[in-house]
Amino acid sequence: MSRAPSRGFSPCAESLMCYFETMLMPDFEKGQGLVPAVVQEHRSGKVLMLAYVNRLAWERTLETGEAHYWSRSRNELWHKGATSGNVQKVMEIFVDCDQDTVLFKVEQVGGAACHTGYESCFYRKVGRDGTASVVGVKVFDPEKVYGR
């Protein structure tokens, strides 16, 4: 049985078009191929970092369940933690209203997302006077982990 599409009509409830209609992809064109990904620890709610995702990184993340980004400095796909084993297991993914930002809720293996050794890259708090203080939790010593 078919019905002519009308305003407000959604075929999702009764046809296979549903599958295609609900596919949701970030709008990579908007940001010259990249969208920012906010990365949040899925249990504590702590915001760990912000990185960038292109279409390849998005697809690899969906395929593998581990966070992949596009490194803007190295200009290459970045499977975070691939070498150290401190990967980010992606528990949930969200896309924002205008599809130009994504949110990954992750389990951070090893406990630290930041290359400085802090749990979160946002380890410095800025006061209303513009001055900063370190408030983060240091999980590892980067000199020991990455060498000098």
Add this chain to the structure above:
Amino acid sequence: MSRAPSRGFSPCAESLMCYFETMLMPDFEKGQGLVPAVVQEHRSGKVLMLAYVNRLAWERTLETGEAHYWSRSRNELWHKGATSGNVQKVMEIFVDCDQDTVLFKVEQVGGAACHTGYESCFYRKVGRDGTASVVGVKVFDPEKVYGR
């Protein structure tokens, strides 16, 4: 009393240089004048939205304690909620390791950060198969608030 600067030496503990040394400003040059601001509800930890901040928006946010952004589409300063009264009271500000992203922890007056009426702009969850489902909480009807 003075001491020659040496590796690892910080004058912060004993001089007025401290004040200047601990001023922390985002690196606006890196992103052609803009850095992304992750916006998080300070009590629930929910990520509400991502917007962009330039130097003017940064300074206004520090001065007023209410979130100011730079609207990329309108190319103007955006005092979020200025018209509706649904401002974001900035409770805490963080700057990330490489100073190209900031995190605002806010109290969202009115309960909804998204122009669609949802509490968070990240109201759509994407499954491993790439399909989306709406999981957010709608706080207001945008047609009633903004008109048609």
